[in-house]
Amino acid sequence: MKEFEACYSANAINMKKSVIRELLKLTARPEIISFAGGLPAPETFPVADLKEAAALVFDKHAAKALQYGTTEGDPDLKEEIIKFESRQGVQLDAKNLLVVSASQQALDMVAKVFLDPGDYVIAGRPTYVGAIQAIQSYSAKVLGIPFTAEQDGFDMAILERSYQLAVGAGKKLKYIYVIPDFQNPAGFCWSLAKRQALLQFAYTNSLIIIEDSPYREIRFIGEHIPSIYQLDQQGANRGIVVNLKTFSKILVPGARVGWIMAHEELINKFVIAKQAMDLCTNVFTQKWLAEYMKTGKLYDVIKSTCANYCEKRNLMVQALEKYMPKRWEIQWTKPEGGLFLWLSLPKFINTDDLIYRAVEEEKVAYVISSAFYFDDPEKNAMRLNFSYSSPELIEEGIKRLARIITREIENYEKGHRAQTSPEGL
Ligand SMILES: Cc1ncc(COP(=O)(O)O)c(C=O)c1O
Known part of the structure; x- marks a missing residue:
């Protein structure tokens, strides 16, 4: 409201919503496999x-x-x-x-x-x-x-x-x-x-x-x-x-x-x-x-949490190896700890745009890479959380993610061919 806006401090005007919190609202539907939140596995709670x-x-x-x-x-x-x-x-x-x-x-x-x-x-x-x-x-x-x-x-x-x-x-x-x-x-x-x-x-x-x-x-x-x-x-x-x-x-x-x-x-x-x-x-x-x-x-909880996340991280890495398209450069980190890995895609894929299609068409979610930059963001990567989902959902979610990424690559390749082929000129 105008009355409020006139009263906000400079700091309040500079405050930005957390993209992750906003994304979490979008991905809260039960049919969605979400790798978006930074949530620990509830089964580790004693x-x-x-x-x-x-x-x-x-x-x-x-x-x-x-x-x-x-x-x-x-x-x-x-x-x-x-x-x-x-x-x-x-x-x-x-x-x-x-x-x-x-x-x-x-x-x-x-x-x-x-x-x-x-x-x-x-x-x-x-x-x-x-x-x-x-x-x-x-x-x-x-x-x-x-x-x-x-x-x-x-x-x-x-x-x-x-x-x-x-x-x-x-x-x-x-x-x-x-x-x-x-x-x-x-x-x-x-x-x-x-x-x-x-x-x-x-x-x-x-x-x-x-x-x-x-x-x-x-x-x-x-x-x-x-x-x-x-x-x-x-x-x-x-x-x-x-x-x-x-x-x-x-x-x-x-x-x-x-x-x-x-x-x-x-x-x-x-x-x-x-x-x-x-x-x-x-x-x-x-x-x-x-x-x-x-x-x-x-100390025992930490030990068993580490074992749990190690298994899930391995499953996610294996699923990425199995399902991600092999052409173009697609890379992911293989962290030795923590809750996340980082998937880097070819430059022509903008994960800010892709998230809406990933959620609507494949019912899978991630966090857009641009959220993690103060300025000049990289837009061709995503954060994937491996701690929260069950092993079955990790495999299924990565399969879905690979499908939408494959479609994105195919669309690009089609467009690229059309642009460079003589008929396209
Ligand atoms: C790097 C980093 N710092 C701080 C926090 C905030 O954690 P806390 O739940 O202790 O507020 C998080 C949460 O995910 C984090 O990843």
Whole structure:
């Protein structure tokens, strides 16, 4: 309405709807096989144990659990998170830890604390759409850096060049946003060398690194690589890395609880920012997660979740090999962890357009690649989620996707022949 429009802040005008949330509405019909959402597999949720933990909260902590809590987070949960991190070799002190309402709040909080309108964040091309959304909602921009052909991290030469050009042009760059472990959307995992190089780059140029690690524990092939947060801790320990973690992919996303690990000074700033957002993270949920973590069963859940996703990822990769057309260049990533793979198609296929036909004609859905770019989007790729669908639906869904892609290629070839044949002239 006109009255509302006149009142919106500049930031509100810059806010963009999440393409994924919009797509999810389109794909919610039960007959559609959706590889679009970033949903964990519901069969991995330890429902009975979580129910028991919830009952314990009412029995043991009702007065505290139903009351306001501290902004920093529930002490019982913080203690459990510290143990969880220390098992992975992360030294963590309570003063470096803030419990948040899952990672999406942390992304918003980080943008709120660091970004003025017109500032820049360095991030991957492609990168997580929710991070782009948070950055845009503070009227800031993204300096996009492509990944190497080896998919082991940023192309550091381009990073260096783009950074120098941006600084030369008077742009203010505030932080680097990366998802080194099984990135959303493409499933890329950064090598140790690239993590070290990025840390050095940040030290040299006095930048902060926001390391977003929702999929870190969901590695089902290969060896764990230290996080950039750990590399800083083990080395110069300058405290410039902010590490975002969440229960969403290792346990249940419905809890909406995550945590930030960072330098004490930054934690104090985030606490103030969070107070204006929600005073504190849901106290009952924190107590519930703490009770559940005390059982020690989270480690088994993570193990079985990894096994589940490994099987589904393999099935999706096999189905792609079996059904995708062999002519033209069609490629997909083979991630060693996480929830997604990235399918790249010939340039003449625009997945923004194809999605409507895929849903209507073949009842299959994916996320369009253009959602994962701040500007100048690639439009010939898609993100496919392999964690949510059953094995049968993965095979059937890829078969349907291959059919629509094959038709797209045939139409192009027909059009191309018509254009180039003498009759067509
Ligand atoms: C890279 C990345 N960061 C953050 C989030 C948000 O997660 P949460 O459920 O913890 O808010 C997601 C969710 O899919 C993600 O993929």
